[in-house]
Amino acid sequence: MGKLFGTDGIRGVANVYPMTPEVVLSVGKAVAHVFKEKCGKEKPKFVIGKDTRISGYMLENALASGIISVGADVLLVGPMPTPAIAHLTKSLNADAGIVLSASHNPAEDNGIKIFSEDGHKLPDNVEEEIEKYILSEKVKTEQIKGDLIGKAYRIADAKGRYIEFVKASVNSMNLKGLKIVLDCANGAAYNTAPYILSELGAEVVVLNDKPDGLNINLDCGAIHPEKMMALVKKEKADIGIALDGDADRVIVCDEKGRIVDGDHIIAICAIDLKENGSLKKNHVVVTVMANKGFDIAMEKKKIKVVKTNVGDRHVVDEMRRKGYVLGGEQSGHIIFSNYTTTGDGIISALQLLKIIKEKRTKLSKLAECMKSLPQVIVNVAVKEKKNINKLKIYKNIKRAESHLSKKGRVLVRYSGTQNLCRIMIEGENKREIQKIANDIAKEMKKEIGI
Template sequence: MAHSHEKELFGTDGIRGVAGEPPLDSDTVFAVGFCLGQSLPPKASARCVILGEDTRESSRWIAETVAAGLQEAGIEVVSAGVITTPGLAFLTASAGCAAGVMISASHNLYRDNGIKVFASTGFKLPDEDERAITREIYRVLGSAAGPRPSRFPLQPDPAWVRRYVEFLRRAAGSSWSLPSGRLIVDCANGSASGIARDVFAGYGLEVQTVADQPNGRNINWHCGSLHLESLQQAVLLAKASLGVALDGDADRALLVAGNGQIVNGDGILWAASRSMRGRGTLTGGAVVGTVMSNLGLELALEREGLKLLRTPVGDKYVLEEMRRSGVNLGGEPSGHIIFRDLATTGDGLLTALQMLRLLAEHHGSLEQLVDGLEVFPQTILNVRVRERPPLESLPRVQEQIAAGQKRLGASGRVLVRYSGTEPLARVMVEAASAAEVERVAAAIAHSLEESLGSG
């Protein structure tokens, strides 16, 4: 029965797995393209799907297999080649394509890959559409008469990437510049490697890019937004004004201030919300975050008379709440920041440009922009799991969660959830006391390892 497999295919950020293994084997990948093509309206004005990919060695064959499936369904395919995920989303909507497909596993290492699907609007597909396509995929895979997988050779057109870079420059505006200084951009050996210099040139800063030599296997390898140590060192050594860390598909950005201080998505939301509110451009009287957003952000926004609306993890869910509540700023601590007036998804390059613009407008440093945000001690422990039963069905785990919450009291938070993209259970604990945070998190993680650990 296909129905029982539905959520196994699409996670919180599309389909993800090890390239070449289910669900990213040739049969399934071809079926994704074929079933997506069949799901598109037959009378759509543009029966055309645009494809993009990151720098993994597997991205091209996956893109060509999706393309072959789409063509089997009668859909025209165009390729932007290597591009960021938000760039692909922008092009899907602005070029009037019926859909967009991005081949990337975002911040994961090169062996993993993924398929992210965007509707003609540039928004990620709603869960119900993903479920409908999933049912069709399993039906095709279960049919002996279904089409056999093949590949369609793609010829990327560089004009697509130029169009995206021009959009970023327009969105940033041209009426500002920064005093001389240095900007260091860590491209994670990913999708932004070839365009970062062009994006940031001309705003008064000397631009230096690092981790900008992708070889198919070094994407996110000890670089990018999950590995900030080397960027911190580079910023301090060069006495740079700012460091920007992207991930493999550049849909997120984290920042390093000139003094080495790391500013994550919560800090970016705090700085941006105050600036936008001051200009009268913040809508909805709120900012949208997730269950992982730090309690310090919620309290800081409260002092400013703003609410923090929380959603499940995933920028897709952040965006859904933003649209529902009429809010135009939202994001995640991981650095997925959505400026709703400018984009349909998190965009690391756009976020960095907006923060540079804030620095120019306020004539200050990044440290000053995030002043007033008191971050509560928080830890996140990852436990590798062999299966994912409902957490409520694990008495020992529930016992430790309840004990931890009681110990921390009203000023603490405990959140345990499964990752939507990896075989992990994540334990997040935050409170005023760092020692208590570590103690509670360790106890819950130990109970998970005993119950579900994969060894």
Template sequence: MSRRYFGTDGIRGTANKAPMTAEIALRVGLAAGKMFTTGAHRHRVVIGKDTRLSGYMVEAALMAGFVSVGMDVMLLGPVPTPAVGMLTRSLRADLGVMISASHNAFQDNGIKLFGPDGYKLSDEIEAQIEHMMENGLDEGLAKPDRLGRARRLEDAQSRYVEIVKASFPRELTLDGIRVVIDCANGAAYKVAPDVLWELGAEIVKIGVSPDGFNINRECGSTATGALKTKVVETRADIGIALDGDADRVIIVDEKGREVDGDQLMALIGKAYHERGRLTGGGIVATVMSNLGLERFLEGQGLTLARTKVGDRYVVEHMRAHGFNVGGEQSGHIVLSDYARTGDGLLAALQVLAVCREADKPVSEVCHLFDPVPQVLKSVRYAGGEPLETAKVKAAIKAGEERLNGAGRLVIRKSGTEPVIRVMAEGDDEGVVSAVVDDICGAVTGAA
């Protein structure tokens, strides 16, 4: 089945413009609700959101759709994306929904769907929902006496706080550690500081004043400048940057240097391996993870399994092959012993636990390998299929020949915006940069 609405991570777009309109959100609620109302029990769906202004519109439209097909709705309010997966399971809900565009600016929004097991829905189920959205929504609506009800779950945030705190080793505390936490003015602006403080840390908060417009604006995991400055200024031991829906994390060490998801996966994977906790014989990452990570893991006797981009695909591979650590260079870290999607705060606690046990600064603990030179550029296009043109194909072939087995080349279309991403890496930085520039130039000429 073709996919008209869903991308690599649910539905995403500019608010009040297709596919992120109230009408389409209503149809998502109707279709997904119909698909997951099977059996005689009273069905329920949980809905969480981040702090975007448009969240009110999307939440109300989804709620109307679900209620129309007889589902009871539990509104969680602003919570991280992983909290929706966790609470879908713990509340025995039939479906979970997160309203968020993750690290995007406030004008965008998105819809992510979770099954009753707490995992994001597969491509196949999303395709079925799309088909239902355009065929037969007038059928199967609930009778007047079977309409759903809606209520707010007042303790949703505190439930998540307790679940995340339980992942931190009981014998450890964060007493004496100064943490700067940047919540990106997003979904974790309350829960993340609470978790760190309750575990004993001295906290300095930034990005905790959402106003509907400032989510991810010059803050969070995609803009760590303010965090780096604050860490150095306050002489903090660590900085933690989450994104708008808190399923990503980037760490900043005490010297103000950024630690990306590849280093964090290496750290957690190595620590789990040394304690006999690592399953699957390695970790799972995407094609975008640095070749240096792969070489480091080989040196530890571990493997790196690669998937296409998207934490959902990482999770699918982890489930199919028995891994319990995976993620993305961008900071999606999936620890399946605790969560079924990326959880930035939970991953940060695992990093803090390793630092606490080693009794060493973050700069020493979190730098495990030197990344291979890697260049990533994006080219926006207006339409068509630029990757299918002869000029672009020739440039890609020439780039592969120049790398000559001493590096990697990854070219892909974004699943959330009209952009071609070109990434190359290898030991010769000059060659890598030239390859990327040549291919981007060819794509620009064809776009």
């Protein structure tokens, strides 16, 4: 068995190692054992949620069985957004929360994300301890008999709890007069997001809210927002909102059907928070993937920018460490720490809608606060993740950096969740940077590609 935890939990093809029922059973045992020792309770409680993948039924039962066999209780909430599990873990006074989801990945994948009792993702040392027990298979359950065995409970009001929590993040403000196209990605928010927006008074045109276990993220949602963009123009809507499979990220489009990505949403919200005197320490946190145009926009408003490695957990860690209130990623993971402990696509969308409503302006006008430099991203499937600095292609990368100088940048990194190398180039000339990216990708594929 190899290393299980990546940058965002455990992830892989369902029914293939490590996302097999056998391994997930061991995950349940290990998690329950570690938290049982950590919290010192006779019967700790674990919230389990999932997205709409067909494999969720199989893996949910395996995970719950593992936890129960160690003498802990399980609170099953069914299909719910990942951020909902973070909230419910605190709301239900549970000792940890576990989500079965592969986020924006295709339906055949699945994954495991774990939250501690405070709703934050586990630190590396706790994941390492859990992994040690999984791989060693040293969690014994023979002594757990009779009434020591745990129980599983279905939490009937979980959906309502989350809906009210999200609405409270904007004080249940009235969205009457706004027409919204909402793409649920046939994912975990299909039975919450439409209700939230409708109950707040908006006119909602809903797309992709009929999951069948296989259509999650399929040509829809935050990864494929094209249908949403077209429908916004057709319906003459004010905004389009596209969530991903587990609804922890959001991408929107303006009333003209033009994409407004995470960088722009963060910029709009950062400026609004500063104007309201609510941008704590005058800082915003983004990752190294943020467009150079974001830096330019923040500099104009005299807002300081902190950059982290890719991954929302790194953004959250920096925000917690320094007490910042806003951070996120270009991909649409956005964290408003006054309300959430992790990225929440619905809450992020509501914060943007609040600004639109209060300023009585169009999203297209708000988005003018930032102008993105042309950016190209090319993915290369790789056999293994070798140190990029030691590859032959590294000379080409350095040459491209020197050529672009201060008028652009080059970022070559491996995906934390897939065997991919991502080649990102920014610059003033789209044709030029596309050629640079393609050339690097071609050589990368020759050297370590599949």
